[in-house]
Structure formats: C-alpha cells, structure tokens
Amino acid sequence: MGTDERRLLDVRGLTVRFPTTDGVVQAVSNVSYSLSRGETLGVVGESGSGKSVSNLAIMGLLNRNRTEISGEVDFLGRDLLTLPPSELQKIRGKDIAMVFQDPFACLHPMYRVGDQIIEAVLAHSHVSKSAARARAVELLDHVGIPNAKSRARDFPHQFSGGMRQRAMIAMALVHNPAILICDEPTTALDVTVQAQIIELIEEVKREFDIGVILVTHDLGVIAETANSVMVMYAGRIMEYGPADQIFGQPQHPYTWGLLDSMPTIERRLAALVPIEGSPPSLLNPPSGCPFHPRCPYAFAPCPVDPPPPLKNPVADSHLDACHLPWEKKLDLGGKRSIARLGDAA
C-alpha cells in the first residue's frame, strides 16, 4: 500500500499446489498483496496457513518439479514466476533476501560465520576476498556483533541464538536488497532477544528504505512494527489491510479469534479465549469457508459457499473474506478494537 513509484512487489493470484501420492495439497490459494519501500507487511496465521510457502514461492526456493505455482509475482516490472532459474538466482540474495526462523539450523555448522557471509558477498559481486571480508565484518558490526572482526572467524555453534540471527540478517543485507523477507525471525529466540531482533529489522528498514515482509504468528510483534497486515488461514487471505485498521476494527472472525487468544499485560489468563480445534488439512480442506468448522459465527452459507473475494463495502483498503453481513462485522469487530496493541502492551 503506497504510491506506485515506491511499489516493489505486486503479488496477484498466487496459488501453490503440491501434488502428492495422497492427492493435491493446496498450500496457497489465490493470494494477492503488494509491498512498497518503507513498508512492513505483517503476515499472520497458524502453522500450515501458507505464510512461509508463499514467500518461498516468491524466492523460487520451492522445488519446481514438485510444485505447481500459478499467478503473478511482479517485482519491479519482472514476473518472478516466469523467470528462468538462472535469472532468479541473480535476484535471490541480491535484490530479495531472506531471514529464516531457526538461526540454529540456518547457518552451515561446518563453516565459519564470516566465511558464510563472504560467500554471500561473492555470490553477486566480483570483488576481492579481502574486500568481501571487510564487507562481512562491516555488516556484522552494523547488526551489533561485538568484536565483529574476530567473531567472524567463529563457527556458528560459538554464537548465541540472537547473535546467529543477527549474523543471518547481516548476511541478508550484504547487497542492500530491496526486499527483506523475515520468516518467523524471532520464534526460536528468547523473549528479550526477540525485541532486539525486531528492532534491528525496523532499523534496517528505515536506514536502507527497503520493504519488509515479516511472517510471524506473534500478533504483538505485528502490532509493534507492521504498516499493513495480512491474516492467512488454510492458504487463503482472510483479512488484509493497514495495521491500525486491522487492530482498530478487525473484520474477520478468524482475526477476532487471534486477538481474543493473545495474552497482553492487562488480560489475565482466564480472559483468554482460544480458537477451538486445529487448522484443517490442506489435503482435504473443509467445504465452503475453511474456517467454518472452528468459527463461532458460522451460519448457513459458510459450510457451502467458498469465502467471498476480499471486499469492503465502504473502503477499498481494508478487505476481508467473510460471509457475515457488514453490520455484524462492524459490531463484533468494534468490541475487539485495540487502539494499537503496541501502545497497550
């Protein structure tokens, strides 16, 4: 959501299917969104909601032989889904970089941290090894690794989790990418470190004026940092809009469920309302709206009709895919209004 010349990414109708011996898993269904410079797009959803897969599809990191991907991913005028693998390889790590969930598993255990970053530098630029090393040390220092020069010679197991994630971020930044995709960057970290990493990502975004896609299931993190929010369930977008509107006037029962089940400082444990049940199998998803078996507000059309296209009768910025009548959404959503969780928490 931004003006056109700052627009980086336009995803239209992205669908990802995995054919398996048991049938076809529809991991992502007809997902559309956009990202501009300076924007943090928060993507929320439970495990298996398709949030990671959609990013891997953009990066071309899914095995093309075993996935069916359709739709359009327009990155600065080029459709990433139709680019040949060799062209995509030139974009990966250079224009679009990614930070993953588990920093314990994401660095190669047998190579020195610095060498792994040097390798990232040399992947896209023909500089000398020493220049690449200087760049690696500079970035490690930049992301807050103390004694970056000597720590660059350490192996990953000599780093703490937070330091590893910082190193991953440093590695992602070597070529000043336009887009930084962070896939659950804090899930595997200690709470105190989580805040530091989120802060670092925000700093990086402001400093380099890049677009950030922040995938997480932590609504608190989203509330603190995201400009726009996309709520996903069973591979579909349930609700999509500016962050203040998502938190100020949530429109979809699934978003309500997420908000009701989120602990905050004021909310006691007893007041938490979990979403009953578990996410559906994507191999055999429920008929109609995939959320209807767990939705307390489900009514006649929900088990039958697929969710309506993303819509909003009043504004075109804050969209949802729910059968409920608009007045009811306004009423029920208004009760969940949280001015901004970041302020409350």
Place this chain on the structure above:
Amino acid sequence: MAFYIARRLFWTLIVVAAVIGITFVVFYVLPAGDPALRFAGKNPTPVELELIRHRLGLDQAWYIQFLKFIKTFFTGDQYGWPGLGYTFSGQTSVLQLIIARAPRTLLLIAGSSVIWLVSGVSIGIISAVKRRSVTDRAAMGFALFGISAPVFWLGLMGLYIFWRQLGWSAGTGYVSPTDSVSGFLSHMWLPWVTLAMLYAAFYARMTRNNLLETLGEDYIRTARAKGLSERRVIFKHALRASLTPIVTMFGLDIALLVGGAVITESVFNLQGLGYLAINGALTQDLPTVLGVVLLAAVAVALMNLLVDIVYAFLDPRVRYA
C-alpha cells in the same frame, strides 16, 4: 588433544589384550582337537605326545600361556619386536609369516577401497541429485545387486567371464608388484572390483541418503537464498556435511578387512592374512591365529582412533578433551 590420544592409546592396549585373551579362551574351551596329535605323526606313544605338548607349551595352563604370549610380545623374540612366537607346524616365525602375507591383503584393500570410495560416492551423488530419475533407479538397482550378491559368487562369475571367456584377467594367484607391475595389475584388478562391489553399493546408498537428508536442511535453503549456484550448493554445502559420516565408515571398513577379506582372498587364491588365519584355525595352530587376530585388533582400534581425530578436523563442533 594429546591427553585424549594418550588415553585412547591406553584403552587400545586394553582392548587388544582382551581380544587376545578371548582368543586363548576360545581355543581352549572349544578345542577342535588336540594340536599335539596333529604333529605327532602316526600312532604316537603317550610319552611322545607329552613331549610335543611340552615343547609347544601346551602343558601349561592357558593363562600362563597367555601371559607368556604377552611377555614375548613386548620383549620380542629372535626375529625382533613384536615377538609373536612360532607356529606349531614347522616352528616358523609368525612375525615373518605375517610380514610375508600382509602386503597381499593390504594391497587388495588399498586398490579395492579406492575403487569403492570413488565409485560409491560418485554414484550416490548422481543418484541424489537426479533423484527419482532413470539414472537414480538404475544406480539403486545396481546397489541392491551389489549388496545382495555374495562375494564368492561374484568372484567366481568374474573369473569365468573375464578370465576364462574374455581373457581380460590373468586369473587367480598373486604376483608381487616388485616382480612385475603388469602381472600384479592383471591379477589384482578383478579381486579389487569384486571386493569393491559390496562396499561401493553400500557407499552409494549411504551417500545418496545422507545427501538427500542434508539437502533438506535449513542451511541448504539459506545457501540457495544467498543466490549460490546449485552446483556450489551441492558440492560445497551439502557434500561437506553428508560426507563426514562416510569418512568414519571408510576408516572402519578398511580396518575390518585386514583380517576379514577371507572370501575374496580364497576365491582368487591370494593367500594373504585371511588365508593365514583360516589355515591356522583349521590346523589348530594357535600362534598363527593369535598373530593375525592381534594385527586385526590393532588395526581396528588404531583406525577407530584415527577416524575420531580426523572427525574433529572435519566437524568443528567436535572437540575432545
């Protein structure tokens, strides 16, 4: 590290001593006959038998013999150190016997291990990279064949085809490379390949499985996300991690063959260490058996240590103290 190695060497001694002790016990608890009877000629008198037993040291308790063996080992005999004593039959030096036979077995292992390591690992890599392709299926079919086919059958089939029918092999027997390099090679290539088949099949499977497992690791996804070429992802990132366990297996397999290439040696009539051990066991020649067992045990124990040390260099997470 030095302390670690010293400690391991100490334990190596204990293990080898235990293996020798067990060999003694097996020899005396499960006698296949009286060794003295074998060397006494026809219709020996009890006095003659007693004399022979005394000369061979068989009239002493097994633990006395054991301690004597240990003592000779450290002090040496007239053929030098380590002292391994003399065979029952013929009273020749076991050490000399082993020195004469060992090159045959060691050269068999050396040639064969190069073949199986190179072919097994290459086949495994191709199989993993071209997973589910015709090449992969063919390679894994070959692996199944290599694992299932008994070595003696493979050896005999090889001899029939490549010696009798095609004349590409010089057949059974051993020619020392110091006598004739071409004679050595023309005799050895078939046993090398035969022995390598089983291991190549195992290594191909293991490389394929390890590589496929590694390719699913998160750090491989990171490497791809950096924009590295697929070649670099596989050869620099995935292979490094997936070949480390193969190094371990390679060391141990080589060590185990020192006393264990019996079937290949027999089929090709190479008369190496395995032949020595089998012959010794069949004729109840305890000193010969002990010599080979000792060598095999030392080989396994030392190779184990070597593998562990190498592992620490290959995997920075492994540190010994």
